[in-house]
Amino acid sequence: MTASVVLGLCAYTHDSAAALLIDGRLVGFVEEERLDGAKHSKAYPERAVAWLLGEAGLSPQDVTTVAYNFDGRRYLFALGQLPAHLRQPASRTRALARARSFTTVHRRYQARMRELSQRFPRARLQPVQHHRAHALYAFLASGVDDAAVLTVDSLGELQTTTTWHARRDSRLTLDLRHAVNDPASLGYAYGAITEHLGWRRSDEEGTVMALAALGDPARFRDVMSWAIRLTTDGFTLDPTLLALRVLSSRYGRVTSAFADVTCPPRPPTAPVEPVHADLAAALQERTEQVMLHLAARARQLTGSGLLCLGGGVAMNCVAAGLIAQAGIVDEVHVPPAPGDSGTAIGAAAAAWLDATGLPPTDIAQRCYLGPAYPGLTLPAAPRPGLHAARLAEPAHHLARHLAEGQIVGLFTGELETGPRALGHRSILASPLNTGVVERLNATVKFREPFRPFAPVVLADKAADYVRLRQPSPFMSLAAPVTDLTRDQLPAIVHVNGTARVQTVTSEQHPFLADVLTAFGDITGHPVLINTSLNIKGKPICGTPDMALDCLTESGLDALLIEDWWVTK
Structure with a gap:
């Protein structure tokens, strides 16, 4: 056959x-x-x-x-x-x-x-x-049998927001319950204002989300409520502020009227001023309001207590985290690759x-799906100025050097899926290290100083550090931190008092769980900073050569590539 x-x-x-x-x-x-x-x-x-x-x-x-x-x-x-x-x-x-x-x-x-x-x-x-592709993947990745599925992005053909009811037993059904069509698009609005603020749309919306925590949304709250208006079953955009979409880069997305009531467009190299943070804060606040409204509507339309989120807007971890905390549904599931x-x-x-008519298999809860290099062998000098040595106990070696304050790249196992480094192509650092955020932003990642860094923590210890009612294996949800975290691990706390946490079990990631356990034995906290193995403007490193480039071109102290310890 x-x-x-x-x-x-x-x-x-x-x-x-x-x-x-x-x-x-x-x-x-x-x-x-x-x-x-x-x-x-x-x-x-x-x-x-x-x-x-x-x-x-x-x-x-x-x-x-x-x-x-x-x-x-x-x-x-x-x-x-x-x-x-x-x-x-x-x-x-x-x-x-x-x-x-x-x-x-x-x-x-x-x-x-x-x-x-x-x-x-x-x-x-x-x-x-x-x-439909977004919704099917979001549902199948969750591993649940009955859920509301909410897909929110910039544009899919003509749809921008869809609500589905997904059920699986011996068969799988995915029923569309409601759709919002362009020009009403939350992803379009967020991207338009991201670009107005001087960052690249469809790439740097996360920067605007981070900046929002530094601003006061009250300054532009009325403007944003007018630009993005709630309706009974969704929302609309006001074309006098957010221009009608044309599928061409020659056409801007915000109007001169929008600039008049907010601020002039910021050139990418210009300083970030308080007005930019205030506009970002108002945009983020309105996005959260719309997403909470859509989530409540999805619960109403489907009757399901579980919610799967898909589409580019699902990568807004603050909005997703608020839905998870709001009690609208019992759990929120975001797949590892919610974007396109x-x-x-x-x-x-x-x-x-x-x-x-049958559901596909081996999609649920899987994020490590790409190339691996299990038989990798490195020469003693893999690059000019680099030295490589094979380790007998890589997990304990890595934990010890992290506890000593080193910032280390980790390249191991199958390449992860989606925009978040999930422990296979990561940069790890101790959250106890004074000045680690400043050093990571300035000399390793080469990005804005206000950008936060996410923690990875053993799942059975997560409640000590974040107030989250469910696991977060794909680093998809921002959650309020505990007093312990605020007092002892401020490096992983954003200005808004949250952390975009990844929870890890030994079943999900045995090696990273061993590293966290060993680091916890040394420091008392099984928590590390986890950011992606790349520098600003480049993708997560998918190959050993890309990882070695990252070591040589950044302020990393070392790279653990499979069981090879590479230093400068």
């Missing part, structure tokens, strides 16, 4: 990635940026696909289905909005440009499908509605589900 080989793709847009299902089982997933070195890579995922097929002993001719994470035919639905936009004074000047841009994207989609048919001549091509890269898994899952 011929095997079913489903290749899921996020391709030709930001966060290029590929996933492979063989007979319904997820066998691997990798983001292209981790292999080609281009952050948020927009390329066809050439290296990712080659690795997946190579690991499975397959060729492109063996692929039976290619599942693409957009259904480009749906872009034409935007043409139906044209008359309404032409009638509104605030959107009239952009209405035709918007319609043309959606038509252009539809043509590009057709060209992409032709290219994929040439790359995989024996495969059936299946476009998958973008939000994860839709490669969701698209593959949709293709398998549509063909068989």
Whole structure:
């Protein structure tokens, strides 16, 4: 019997990635940026696909289905909005440009499908509605059997916010309960104001989220409430402040009226002033209000006590954490890759589900899905100025050096999934080390001094350090810290009194759990700072060469790469 080989793709847009299902089982997933070195890579995922097929002993001719994470035919639905936009004074000047841009994207989609048919001549091509791919992945990654699924992003064809009811027994059903269409888009609004504040949209929204804790939302609260208005079943955007979307970088996203009532656009190299922090604070506050409203609505529409979040806005860990603390639902689940890269898994899952009616397997609670280098051997001098030595007890060696105040890169096991370093491609440091945050930002990560660092903690000790009612294995939720943390580990506490925590068990990550245990034996606290193994502007290191580059180009003291200790 011929095997079913489903290749899921996020391709030709930001966060290029590929996933492979063989007979319904997820066998691997990798983001292209981790292999080609281009952050948020927009390329066809050439290296990712080659690795997946190579690991499975397959060729492109063996692929039976290619599942693409957009259904480009749906872009034409935007043409139906044209008359309404032409009638509104605030959107009239952009209405035709918007319609043309959606038509252009539809043509590009057709060209992409032709290219994929040439790359995989024996495969059936299946476009998958973008939000359905998000929702399926978010639900399957959670491992639960019944949940509300809320997907919030910038744009998927024409949808920006969708609420689903997902159930799984012997079959899997995913029922759409409500949809919000563009131009009402929370992701668009957050990205627009991120860009206005001088950072890159679709990349540096997390910087704006961090800056928000330093500002006073009251200054621009009324403006933001007018720009993003709550409705009974969702929200809308005011086009006099947030301009009607045109799918072209030539068209700005905020209006001159918005700048008049807030601040002029900040050049990326200009100083960050209090007005910028205040605007970020008002944006973040409004985002939290909208997300809490949407979560309550999802609970009402589905009756489920569990909530899965997907889409780029799900990466707003402060908003996700507030939902988890609010009591709206019993638990909040965010997959390790809630952004577009994860839709490669969701698209593959949709293709398998549509063909068989059966849920795919081996997706739940998995985040280590990419390339590994178990037999790695390094020379004594892997680079000029570097020295490598093999360790007999790497976990205890690492814990001891961290306790002594060193900042160390960790490269071990399979490459993790998503934007957060989860202990396989991490930079670790002691939260007890005076000045560690300043040193990490200034000499290792080369980023803004107000950016916080997240803690990783043994799951059975987490309650001592954060007030969180559930596990957080993928570092997805910001939670209030305890008095113990505030008093003894201030390095992991953001200005708003929260920490974006990762909880670790020995089953999930045996090596990191051993390191935390050993560090706790030495210091009394099984807690470490965990940030991604990269420097600003570059992706998380996916290969040994990238990790060695990170060591030589940053202020890292050492790198533990598998069981090799590399120092300068």
